[in-house]
Amino acid sequence: MSTQNAVSAPAVDTHASRVQQRRTYLMCRPDHFTVSYSINPWMEPANPTDTALAVSQWQKLHDTYIALGHEVHLIDPIASLPDMVYTANGGFIIDGVAYGAKFRFAERQPEGPAFMEWFAANGFAVADPVEVNEGEGDFLLVGDVILAGTGFRSTGDSHGELGRVFGKEVISLNLVDPRFYHLDTAISVLDPVEGPNGVEKANIAYLPGAFDAEGQRILAERFPDAIKVSDDDGAVFGLNSSSDGLNVIISPRAKGFEKQLRERGYNPVLVDLSELLLGGGGIKCCTLELRR
Numbered sequence: 001m002s003t004q005n006a007v008s009a010p011a012v013d014t015h016a017s018r019v020q021q022r023r024t025y026l027m028c029r030p031d032h033f034t035v036s037y038s039i040n041p042w043m044e045p046a047n048p049t050d051t052a053l054a055v056s057q058w059q060k061l062h063d064t065y066i067a068l069g070h071e072v073h074l075i076d077p078i079a080s081l082p083d084m085v086y087t088a089n090g091g092f093i094i095d096g097v098a099y100g101a102k103f104r105f106a107e108r109q110p111e112g113p114a115f116m117e118w119f120a121a122n123g124f125a126v127a128d129p130v131e132v133n134e135g136e137g138d139f140l141l142v143g144d145v146i147l148a149g150t151g152f153r154s155t156g157d158s159h160g161e162l163g164r165v166f167g168k169e170v171i172s173l174n175l176v177d178p179r180f181y182h183l184d185t186a187i188s189v190l191d192p193v194e195g196p197n198g199v200e201k202a203n204i205a206y207l208p209g210a211f212d213a214e215g216q217r218i219l220a221e222r223f224p225d226a227i228k229v230s231d232d233d234g235a236v237f238g239l240n241s242s243s244d245g246l247n248v249i250i251s252p253r254a255k256g257f258e259k260q261l262r263e264r265g266y267n268p269v270l271v272d273l274s275e276l277l278l279g280g281g282g283i284k285c286c287t288l289e290l291r292r
């Protein structure tokens with residue numbers, strides 16, 4: 001393993017209150033990854049990209065999930081869709097129902113039907129979207145509620161549609177910094193832990209400056225124990241991470257966040273996706289949770 005933490009050892013609960021949950025993810029090998037257009041501030045088509053490096057970094061993330069005991073499904077990459085590696089944007093799934101994505105930019109729009117086809121072929125009930133939304137890039141399940149981002153990609157109307165599809169409370173949050181154009185660049189869900197009595201604990205980490213004043217107020221009120229990360233850690237996509245309740249896969253550049261996670265009893269696992277950052281995505285972007 002070339003992740004910087006040993007992940008081949010069985011994951012143990014290093015903190016009395018941290019419990020690892022087994023997850024099922026959808027990923028897409030970046031065989032066709034390149035930056036040939038620009039739809040976010042991170043993408044610069046004039047800069048060269050290294051597809052082989054992107055694939056090997058992605059493979060480490062994939063292998064890390066497997067070593068931690070998670071199940072990973074793969075969707076076939078499509079040559080004309082270099083952003084397909086960012087599967088988090090392909091839909092949002094709870095209880096076997098997949099709310100499909102409808103991408104904002106023409107360059108990614110064909111991904112919507114491709115993901116919906118995969119969901120249907122793999123036993124999910126598909127809810128066809130009317131409103132523009134970019135799936136788990138902007139929607140995060142935290143315990144029983146869905147946090148939903150808007151401002152750059154998913155529309156506010158998609159939040160209403162999302163609530164109707166899943167019958168859950170949806171909390172809208174306005175993103176204000178173009179670098180953090182999807183909600184999963186600004187919030188990391190650490191531990192929605194289900195117990196015999198339902199969700200027993202649900203906490204997040206977030207970057208306050210990515211939100212308007214009202215969003216910051218809502219987050220402070222709803223998540224008083226949240227980890228607030230520094231601008232430096234946010235700027236290296238430290239929050240674009242995935243957690244199983246114990247192990248939190250993060251960028252090795254997010255040094256402060258790594259320390260904060262350790263102090264709270266999580267086990268940070270470092271995986272470098274620097275090449276995929278050139279497309280404006282990181283660990284979480286490459287990971288879509290399939291909740292059956």
Ligand SMILES: CN(C)C(=N)NCCC[C@H](N)C(=O)O
Pocket residue numbers: 039040043083086088089108136137182184185240279280281282284285
């Ligand atoms: C956390 N992020 C940003 C994601 N969930 N997805 C990455 C999408 C990158 C793609 N080039 C785009 O701009 O859509």
